[in-house]
Amino acid sequence: MNQIKVLGTGCASCRATEKLIRSVLEATGKVAQVEKVEDLPSIMKYGVLSTPGVVIDGKVVHAGGIPTRQQVEQWLSA
Helix, strand or coil, X not given: CCEEEEECCCCHXXXXXXXXXXXXXXXXXXXXXXXXXXXXXXHHCCCCCCCXXXXXXXXXXXXXXXXXXXXXXXXXXX
Protein backbone atom coordinates (compact mmCIF):
# COMPACT_ATOMS: atom_id res chain seq x y z
CA MET A 1 0.00 0.00 0.00
CA ASN A 2 1.48 3.26 -1.12
CA GLN A 3 -1.32 5.76 -1.50
CA ILE A 4 -4.64 6.40 0.20
CA LYS A 5 -7.04 9.05 -1.06
CA VAL A 6 -9.96 10.34 0.96
CA LEU A 7 -12.56 11.71 -1.43
CA GLY A 8 -14.90 14.41 -0.19
CA THR A 9 -15.70 18.07 -0.41
CA GLY A 10 -14.64 18.91 3.13
CA CYS A 11 -17.64 17.83 5.21
CA ALA A 12 -17.27 16.67 8.81
CA SER A 13 -17.59 13.00 7.77
CA CYS A 14 -14.76 13.39 5.25
CA ARG A 15 -12.49 15.01 7.83
CA ALA A 16 -13.36 12.30 10.37
CA THR A 17 -12.54 9.58 7.83
CA GLU A 18 -9.15 11.11 7.07
CA LYS A 19 -8.40 11.44 10.79
CA LEU A 20 -9.42 7.82 11.41
CA ILE A 21 -7.18 6.52 8.62
CA ARG A 22 -4.21 8.53 9.89
CA SER A 23 -4.89 7.26 13.43
CA VAL A 24 -4.94 3.61 12.32
CA LEU A 25 -1.77 4.09 10.27
CA GLU A 26 0.00 5.56 13.29
CA ALA A 27 -1.29 2.86 15.67
CA THR A 28 -0.22 0.03 13.38
CA GLY A 29 3.10 1.55 12.33
CA LYS A 30 2.17 1.31 8.65
CA VAL A 31 3.32 3.97 6.23
CA ALA A 32 1.26 5.35 3.38
CA GLN A 33 0.75 8.66 1.66
CA VAL A 34 -2.68 10.03 2.62
CA GLU A 35 -4.19 12.60 0.29
CA LYS A 36 -7.45 14.52 0.68
CA VAL A 37 -9.22 15.03 -2.67
CA GLU A 38 -11.84 17.78 -2.55
CA ASP A 39 -12.15 18.61 -6.25
CA LEU A 40 -15.54 17.35 -7.46
CA PRO A 41 -14.43 16.41 -11.01
CA SER A 42 -11.55 14.37 -9.52
CA ILE A 43 -13.94 12.62 -7.14
CA MET A 44 -16.32 11.82 -10.00
CA LYS A 45 -13.49 10.15 -11.95
CA TYR A 46 -13.62 7.37 -9.35
CA GLY A 47 -17.38 6.97 -9.77
CA VAL A 48 -18.00 7.89 -6.14
CA LEU A 49 -21.42 9.48 -5.73
CA SER A 50 -21.58 9.41 -1.91
CA THR A 51 -18.77 10.82 0.17
CA PRO A 52 -16.59 10.21 1.95
CA GLY A 53 -14.92 7.83 -0.42
CA VAL A 54 -11.69 5.96 0.20
CA VAL A 55 -9.32 4.88 -2.56
CA ILE A 56 -6.34 2.66 -1.82
CA ASP A 57 -3.73 2.27 -4.55
CA GLY A 58 -6.26 3.32 -7.20
CA LYS A 59 -9.10 1.04 -6.05
CA VAL A 60 -12.27 2.39 -4.42
CA VAL A 61 -12.75 0.48 -1.16
CA HIS A 62 -15.47 2.61 0.43
CA ALA A 63 -18.09 5.22 -0.43
CA GLY A 64 -20.68 6.92 1.74
CA GLY A 65 -20.47 7.35 5.50
CA ILE A 66 -17.62 7.11 7.93
CA PRO A 67 -16.01 3.66 7.87
CA THR A 68 -15.50 1.79 11.12
CA ARG A 69 -12.07 1.46 12.66
CA GLN A 70 -12.28 -2.29 12.00
CA GLN A 71 -12.90 -1.68 8.28
CA VAL A 72 -9.89 0.62 8.05
CA GLU A 73 -7.71 -1.92 9.87
CA GLN A 74 -8.79 -4.61 7.41
CA TRP A 75 -7.98 -2.41 4.40
CA LEU A 76 -4.55 -1.61 5.78
CA SER A 77 -3.72 -5.21 6.60
CA ALA A 78 -4.62 -6.49 3.11
